[in-house]
Amino acid sequence: MTATTPSLPGATVLDLIEAHVERHPDKTAVLCGQDRISYRRLWDAAHETADRLMANGCSRGDTVALVGPGNAEFMTAALAAWLVGAAWVPIDPRLPEERIRYVLDDTGARVVLATAEVRTGTGVPTERVLADAPAADPARVERLRRQRATADDRAYLIYTSGSTGRPKGVAVGHHALAVHLLGTLDAYRLTADDILLSFASPSFDAAVEEMWAPVAGGGTVLLRGSALWTGRQLFERVRAHRVTYVSCTTAYFEAFFGEELTAEDVTSLASLHGIIFGGEAVNPAVVRRWANGPLGSVPVCNTYGPTETVVTATLYWIGQGWQGDRVPIGHCLPGHVGIVLNADGEEVADGESGELYLGGPCVAEGYLGRPDLTAQRFVELPGRDGIHYRTGDLVAVQGQELLFLGRADRQVKIRGFRIELEEIEAALRGTDGVRNAVVGVEQRPDGGDRLVADVVPVDLADREAPAAFRAALRGALARSLPDYMVPSEFRFHADLPLGVTGKVDRARVLAEAGSTA
Known part of the structure; x- marks a missing residue:
């Protein structure tokens, strides 16, 4: 299963966003709480933070830890890290201090960018929190211009649970991220006119897609921040901001959209063009209820993908009147290649099942400092180009679509x-x-x-x-x-x-x- 790879010679997320800053600087890029942040304001704030990073010794190839909720400040900090050529690693401030220090030590993070509310009372070591920059230095400004990340640099690290007893950092490059985001715009049908509501915590890989796909396409992202909304609050924000797409976990979809909708709910959700969910298997009864309910004309999208292949690798759109008994995970997004192999390493035929391998330009670099684990999961396949990630997921092939069956291991x-x-x-x-x-x-x-x-x-x-x-x-x-x-x-x-x-x-x-x- 192969999807067309988006054409992207040498570009990064920075390049995509900068183009929108030049075309429509005053357009809203980020909504969060009472903040409405334009592309120009986001870009300028990122450069100010980048100057602070550089003044504190950060440079190309370093890693910056970002601690805090998924808000505009987080996005500004992530852009700033890229502007100095550094990668970033998100850390949930609610994690135990031992785990926070493990991630900081494992990545060798030089500094921590933390929002004001998490600088005290958490496990974040204060000695690593970024200090204020000295007065602006023209030489630093010129260095910043030359130092920004390229397509060959690392973009971010996300830590996942480890089968060897300690978490492992998945390293993703800028080229893989940019190709994936452009493929996402196509697969999700996002345009510059859309507003996407993002639910994921930044330490969860889905946030990478939810935050950056809308702004990479010139649209707007509405961030949840640290608030945990009720269904009523979510619906009200969709109405107030005329949100066109909601991206959330399967559990949120089932809890908020899976119940019977009132007439008030239907009115609140009238602006929606689609709902995107993923993270675990969805209850088909919930999907049937939506598809055959009063807003069944709004399609829902079931997504699947491991962190090791840049968030979403496959998707399945479900339209009005759907009556299936199992929801497929669908087909590959642009930039992703899926191959299903049996126990003998042979590609399975239609109607058969096996383990899913994912290839293409959106495969991660591997696990940080773990060559043994990288070699086990990121493999070469005979007769196939490039590296493929061995997912450990069992799937059945049904025509052009895949059906998730379960795990081949204990994950x-x-x-x-x-x-x-x-x-x-x-x-x-x-x-x-x-x-x-x-x-x-x-x-x-x-x-x-x-x-x-x-x-x-x-x-x-x-x-x-x-x-x-x-x-x-x-x-x-x-x-x-x-x-x-x-x-x-x-x-x-x-x-x-x-x-x-x-x-x-x-x-x-x-x-x-x-x-x-």
Whole structure:
């Protein structure tokens, strides 16, 4: 499955945005809260921050950490990093201090750009927060002109859960990002007249697409910032700003758009041209309800894609009257190539299934400082050009469309977050009082799947009086893992059964407990 690659000789996101600054400087680029920021104001603010970065020693090839919500200040900081030729890594200020420091040390980030509200009371090390720049220096201004990122430079890093017990940084280059954004404009049908509402947190890779695709195309992005809107608040903002596209997680789509719409809801959403969602499998009943409801003429788009191939790799548009029982993940966006191979490495025929490999110019550089993992997942395929990312996802080929079937390994998704169960198990085994542990997913009828840990304590007393030990385990994990990776339930055992290889029989443990791997 191959899509046409957008023509983009040597351009970057900076080049695309600068062209819009020159064509329509006063047009609104970003809406956030009460702020309405024009292309010129965004561009000038980025240059001011870039001057501060340069005065603090940042230069081409460095990494700048961005800590804060997805607001206009975040976008300004990201542009500033690119202007000095640096890449950026987003960090959620709610993460444990241990994890924040791990990312900073792993990337070698020279400085931290943090919004005012997160500079205190979080795990952000204040000694790395960017200092104010001295007075403007003409020599610095000239250096800035020469130093900005090119298509060959790295654009950003996003950290994902790691199967080896520690998170891994996915490095994405400027060329891959720019090709993807141009392909996104085509695939999502976005124009300079559109306003896209972005929901994703900046530490989630979907935010890269949601923030930058609209402004790369000369349109407008409406940012949620740190606010967690109710469905009513979301609908009101769509009405107030005449939003044409909403991009959100599958869970948000199901929660906000999947219920019966009132006449007031229909009026509020009248400006919509489409809704884009992704992150996990969608409930087909919710899609049917929308497609056959009062706003069924507004198409919805189911998307799929790993961080390693620049956010979205495939999409499937669903129109009015849709009545399917499973929602495909669709076909490749421009700039992406999909190949489905069986266990023997042979491409499967229509109607067959296998593992999905993704290639094309939108494949990431690999995992930062992890050549072993990069070699395992970023591979060359016989008879195929370029590097392909081995997704670990099983799909079925149905004509020109793909249907997601599940994982070939132990990676799971909870509330849209990609989680390697081995990372949680490694954290548990490194906790005082734990001899062994297995983590699985409990699938619930209401769809609210949750993580469950089966633990063997060192001390018999912890097994027989578990309440205090549960609290201790939760506290220990919360110091090193994001909250969505802390199991909801802990079950204690004298031992865990072994398989014929002498290793823990995970399948048996989880099956007996009613969980899955």
